[in-house]
Structure formats: C-alpha cells, structure tokens
Amino acid sequence: MRSNWNDAPGGFHPASAPDYLPREQLRAVQLQRLQATVKRAYEGQKLFRQRMDERKLTPAHVKRLEDVAQLPFMVKTDLRDTYPFGLFASPMEEVVRLHASSGTTGKPIVVAYTAADVEVWKEVMIRAFAACGVSRADVIQNAYGYGLFTGGLGAHYGAEALGATVIPISGGNTERQLMVMADFGVTVICSTPSYFLHLLERAKEAKLDFGRLRVGIFGAEPWSDAMRLRIQQESGIRAHDIYGLSEIIGPGVGSECHRQDGLHLFEDHFLPEIVDPQTGQVLPDGTEGELVLTTLSKQAMPMIRYRTRDVTSLNPEPCACGRTIRRIRRISRRSDDMFIIRGVNVFPSQVETALLQVEGTLPHYQIVLTREKGLDNMEVQVEVTPEIFSDKVRALEALHARLEDALEQVLGIRVMATLVEPRSLARSEGKAKRVIDNRKM
Ligand code: DLL
Numbered sequence: 001m002r003s004n005w006n007d008a009p010g011g012f013h014p015a016s017a018p019d020y021l022p023r024e025q026l027r028a029v030q031l032q033r034l035q036a037t038v039k040r041a042y043e044g045q046k047l048f049r050q051r052m053d054e055r056k057l058t059p060a061h062v063k064r065l066e067d068v069a070q071l072p073f074m075v076k077t078d079l080r081d082t083y084p085f086g087l088f089a090s091p092m093e094e095v096v097r098l099h100a101s102s103g104t105t106g107k108p109i110v111v112a113y114t115a116a117d118v119e120v121w122k123e124v125m126i127r128a129f130a131a132c133g134v135s136r137a138d139v140i141q142n143a144y145g146y147g148l149f150t151g152g153l154g155a156h157y158g159a160e161a162l163g164a165t166v167i168p169i170s171g172g173n174t175e176r177q178l179m180v181m182a183d184f185g186v187t188v189i190c191s192t193p194s195y196f197l198h199l200l201e202r203a204k205e206a207k208l209d210f211g212r213l214r215v216g217i218f219g220a221e222p223w224s225d226a227m228r229l230r231i232q233q234e235s236g237i238r239a240h241d242i243y244g245l246s247e248i249i250g251p252g253v254g255s256e257c258h259r260q261d262g263l264h265l266f267e268d269h270f271l272p273e274i275v276d277p278q279t280g281q282v283l284p285d286g287t288e289g290e291l292v293l294t295t296l297s298k299q300a301m302p303m304i305r306y307r308t309r310d311v312t313s314l315n316p317e318p319c320a321c322g323r324t325i326r327r328i329r330r331i332s333r334r335s336d337d338m339f340i341i342r343g344v345n346v347f348p349s350q351v352e353t354a355l356l357q358v359e360g361t362l363p364h365y366q367i368v369l370t371r372e373k374g375l376d377n378m379e380v381q382v383e384v385t386p387e388i389f390s391d392k393v394r395a396l397e398a399l400h401a402r403l404e405d406a407l408e409q410v411l412g413i414r415v416m417a418t419l420v421e422p423r424s425l426a427r428s429e430g431k432a433k434r435v436i437d438n439r440k441m
Contacts, residue, residue, distance in 0.1 A: 013130035013162070015123050018268045019323040026324060029268050031065050033296035038062050038071065041302040044089025047082060048072070048304060068271060068294060069282050073305045079109035079247065088112050090300040100148040101246040102338075102345040106353045106410050108148070111246050112300035118157065120297050121249050124266045125158020128255035131264060131323070132240040134188050134215055136163030141181055143191035144220065145171040145343060150250025151220050155190045158252060164188070171195065171343065174202050181213060188215045192343040193223040193231065193239070197374030200234055210235055217242050219251060221340040222331050228260075241330055247306055248293050254328060262315050262327030269297050272328065273305070274314050277335035285316045290335050291328065309336045339435060341369065341378045344413045348434045351380055354406040360388040360399050364425050371439040378415040380407060386422050 021029070039059040041048045051072035052058065061067060079087060080103045088095065096115050100108040113121065134140070140159045144151030152170055159166045169180055171191070177199060180186065189196065196216055203210065216231065219242035231239045243263050244251040253270050254263040265272050273282050274289040283289040291308045295301075312328045319327060338347050348367060355361050364383040369376065382403060388395060396419060403417045426433075 013126060013135075015126040016130050018266070019127060019131070019264065019325050021268070021324055023324055026268060027065055030271055030296060033268070034065065034068060034271060034294065035059065035062050037294070037296055037298070037302045038304060040089050040299070041304050045087050045302070047078060047087065048074070065271070068273065068305065071294075071305050073280060073292070073307050074303055075307050076104060076109065076247070076309070079111075080104060080107065083107050084110040085112070087301055089302055090114050095300050097153075098148075099150045099153075099246055099250065101150070102347065102350065102412070104347045104349045106350070108412075109247070111150075114299040117249070117298055117300050120269055121154060121252060122157050122161040124249065124252035124269060125154060126162045127266060128242055128252050129158060129162050129164070129217070131255050131257040131321075132215055132217055132242075133238070133258050134159075134162070134164065134217070138187045138215075139165045139167065139185055139212075140188040140190060141167045141169055141177070141184070141186040143169055143171055143177060143189060143195060144251070149343070150244070150246050151190075151343065154244070154250035154252060155217070159190075174199060178203055178206065178208055182208065182211045185212050187212050188217065189213060189237075190217045192220050193218040193227055194221060194342070194371070194374060194376050196231060196235075196239075197227070199374075200231065201373045204234075210237065213237050216240065217255075219243055220343045222333065225330075243328070243331060245308060245310075247303055248295055248308075249298070253293065257319065257321040257323060259319060259321050261319065262329055264319065264323050264325045264327050267325045269295065271296055272314060272326070274312070275307075277309075277311070285314045285326075288313045288329075288332075291331075309334045309338065311335055337435065339369065339437070341376045341415075342413060344411065346378070346411055350410050351407065351434075354410040355382060355403070357406045358399065358402050360385055360395075361403065361419075362422070364427075365434070366425050367435045369435065369437045369439050376439060378413075379418055380415060381418045381420050381425060383422050383425055384419050389422055 042059050094114045095112045097113040100110050103109045142155050144155050146152030156166055214237050216237050216239045228239045240256045242251055242255045244253040254265040256263050271294040273292040275282055275292050277290040291310045291312050293306050295303045310331045311333050312331050315327045338345055362383040366381045368379045408414050
C-alpha cells in the first residue's frame with residue numbers, strides 16, 4: 001500500500017522541511033554553508049582564488065551573509081576558459097557524474113557532481129515535485145531529454161527518490177509519448193512547455209485525450225502565463241513552472257508551489273541575489289534584474305555569485321502555502337542573446353562558429369525562429385559568396401549540406417539552413433539584429 005503523505009495540494013514530504021524553516025534559522029544555515037563553500041572554492045578553484053587575491057580577500061572576510069556582495073562574480077565564459085575540468089574542486093575519483101550544456105562557441109561547458117551533490121539534487125527535486133502536489137502515488141512520464149542535458153536524469157533521480165513510478169521516455173517520438181501516456185496511466189508529465197504544446201496539438205488531431213494526466217512540470221525554457229492558461233484549459237491539467245541551470249545543479253533550483261504565484265528558490269542550497277545587469281550592483285528585493293546564484297552545498301563545482309543572465313525579481317512576501325523560502329517571478333527574458341529552441345540553449349555566437357567552419361559563406365546571417373503546431377523551428381539564413389552563387393547548383397547543395405552538418409555539430413540539434421543571395425539580408429547600423437523571433441506566446 002502506498003501512503004498518502006502528500007496527496008493534498010502542497011502536502012508535506014519529509015524532505016521539504018527546509019522549505020518551512022523560520023527565516024533566522026534559514027539565514028544561519030546559509031551563512032554557515034556560504035563560509036564553507038567560499039573556503040572550498042578558494043582552496044580548490046585557481047580562478048576564484050586569483051580573483052579573491054586580486055581583491056585582497058580571503059574566506060575569513062565572509063562574516064555575514066551580506067558579505068557575499070564583496071565576492072567576485074563567475075560568468076559562463078569562465079567555464080569556457082577553464083574547459084573542461086578547470087573549475088572542479090574535487091578530485092576526479094570523487095566525481096560520479098558529468099553533464100554538459102551549450103557554451104558560447106564551439107565547445108560545451110562541463111559540470112560535475114560528487115555522490116553528495118547527486119543527493120542534494122535528488123532532495124531539491126523531491127521538494128519541487130512535492131510543492132507541485134506530486135507524490136509517490138504518481139506515474140511520471142519524464143519527457144526531458146536524457147543524456148548530457150540535466151533535465152532527464154535530474155528529474156528521473158528526483159522522481160525515483162520521491163518513490164513515484166518513473167517512465168524514462170526522454171524527448172521526441174510524439175506518437176509513442178501519447179500511447180504511453182494513455183496506456184500506462186500517466187498522471188504527471190515532465191517536459192518543456194513547448195513540447196507539451198506539441199503533444200497537445202497532436203492529441204487533438206488524433207482525437208485522443210490525456211487520460212489520467214493531472215499535472216505538468218514544465219521548464220528549461222521561458223513560457224508565459226498566457227501559455228499556462230492555454231495548456232490548462234485545453235488539457236485540463238495543472239501546469240507548473242520549474243527552474244534550474246546546469247551551472248548551479250540542473251532542474252530543481254526553484255519551483256512553483258500549488259499557488260502558482262512565483263517560483264520558490266531552494267535557498268538553503270542556492271543563495272540568490274538580484275543585480276543590475278549593466279553595473280553588477282545588488283538591487284533591493286522586488287526590483288527586476290539579473291539573478292545571481294551562489295551554491296551553498298555543491299562540492300564538485302561550487303559556484304560563487306554565478307551570473308545566470310536570467311532576468312527576474314525576488315519576492316520576500318510570505319507565500320500562502322506556508323513556505324518561508326523566497327520566490328522569484330517567472331523568468332521573463334535573458335540579459336544576453338541566448339535563446340532556447342526545443343530545450344537546447346543556443347547562442348548566436350555558436351552559429352557564427354559553425355559558419356566560420358564552412359568556406360563559401362559570408363559573415364552575414366540571420367536566425368529566424370518560428371513555431372508550428374507547438375514545435376519550435378530555427379532557420380539560419382546565410383549569404384553565400386558571389387563565386388559560389390554563380391556556380392552550379394551542385395556546389396550549392398554541397399555547401400548547404402556542409403552548413404547544416406556544421407550547425408548540428410556545434411548546436412547539438414538539426415536546424416534548417418537557407419542560402420540567400422549576396423547582399424539580400426538587411427544590414428543594421430548599430431548592433432546587428434541576428435535573431436528574428438516569430439514564435440507566438
Ligand atoms: O534547462 C535545466 C532544467 C531542466 C530546468 C529541466 C528545468 C527543467 P540548462 O540547459 O543549463 O539547464 O539551461 C538553463 O534555461 O539559465 C534559463 O535561461 C532557462 N530556463 C530553465 N528553466 C526555465 C524556466 C536547464 N522555468 C537556462 N523558465 C536558464 C524560463 C528557464 N527559463
């Protein structure tokens with residue numbers, strides 16, 4: 001018999017206890033963990049130590065939680081510059097898992113976990129599931145991609161540790177997803193919101209309904225309240241937002257509760273700040289800015305003041321659900337030019353890296369994003385050199401194939417490339433406008 005410890009919305013799972021700590025107690029835990037993390041990073045990460053030394057700081061300078069604001073930032077390019085293992089603070093024998101995510105150019109960024117890190121990851125995922133009213137009685141279809149992406153295994157380990165039944169179906173193969181959902185009595189789905197929209201479209205076409213499905217745990221890309229409304233109305237499920245990023249742990253940095261009014265950050269493991277994206281100055285609660293996160297318990301790869309580039313604000317108001325951990329507003333946009341297509345992060349600079357590898361193309365390109373039947377598409381329009389353009393069709397076709405291969409190699413997804421006439425793409429006077437986002441919602 002399965003117990004019903006959290007069948008009620010917002011029900012309590014034992015692992016969720018830190019969500020309800022009195023603020024002062026939480027701050028004491030945070031300070032103690034911050035001090036230990038800064039010490040670990042100082043001793044184990046050359047780059048962090050150098051930056052601390054330049055500022056004449058040592059771990060002993062962190063006496064209060066607010067002292068975090070004196071510490072140097074970490075940014076995505078730091079992971080690129082130390083690729084692959086330069087930020088590991090644990091010896092390789094203690095690292096049990098590696099994941100990777102898009103970098104800004106040709107190489108991905110690599111992140112590492114010790115066994116203890118995996119335990120923390122499971123714990124925050126249990127807390128995220130419980131906050132969305134998911135319990136061990138649920139059957140979870142995990143349609144996040146398995147592999148180097150953190151979504152698949154992150155949700156999998158959490159769901160299994162929760163005691164739920166996990167179906168590790170991974171992304172793609174829509175017909176099979178719909179069949180499994182109906183035949184296996186699925187009650188919860190984990191996927192990107194755009195992929196769920198696609199499932200919704202296909203189910204409608206095939207005149208299928210979603211059977212016992214009642215909850216969706218959607219994240220890994222921005223989505224709006226309008227999209228939530230549409231999903232909930234058309235499918236009859238409750239759609240929850242979950243947030244995370246590889247550099248910090250993966251999914252499970254924060255999650256909505258059943259109130260659906262902002263994402264609770266698991267603050268005992270991740271210390272949030274909001275800064276001005278231009279100046280890096282810390283902004284007061286309630287002000288919109290860039291989210292900066294410091295890991296408080298990560299061993300293999302501690303991150304001090306990591307600039308997520310995600311734009312949001314911190315809400316210190318107590319939530320009606322009773323959790324004392326603060327909430328962030330849903331991520332509205334990024335402060336850099338990264339966009340997310342089918343759950344994969346893409347930087348225009350990666351596209352450039354790919355184009356540079358293919359002779360016969362010019363540095364003029366444009367990225368067009370569209371959404372068709374809930375599925376995101378990305379097209380890269382590339383001007384070709386006049387010599388190539390006047391040449392035979394065969395040369396063009398070969399170039400086209402080389403281009404799509406190079407893009408796939410760098411981005412990790414197959415996208416459409418279109419060769420266009422020389423001088424046909426608009427030139428802008430200031431910063432080039434590379435991304436044209438025609439997706440709706
Ligand atoms: O997307 C981890 C994840 C997997 C989160 C599954 C949620 C569910 P990355 O591939 O490193 O990790 O991408 C991280 O994706 O900095 C945001 O820009 C964006 N992102 C993630 N979740 C959300 C969300 C995973 N709920 C980057 N809303 C982040 C908006 C999100 N953007």
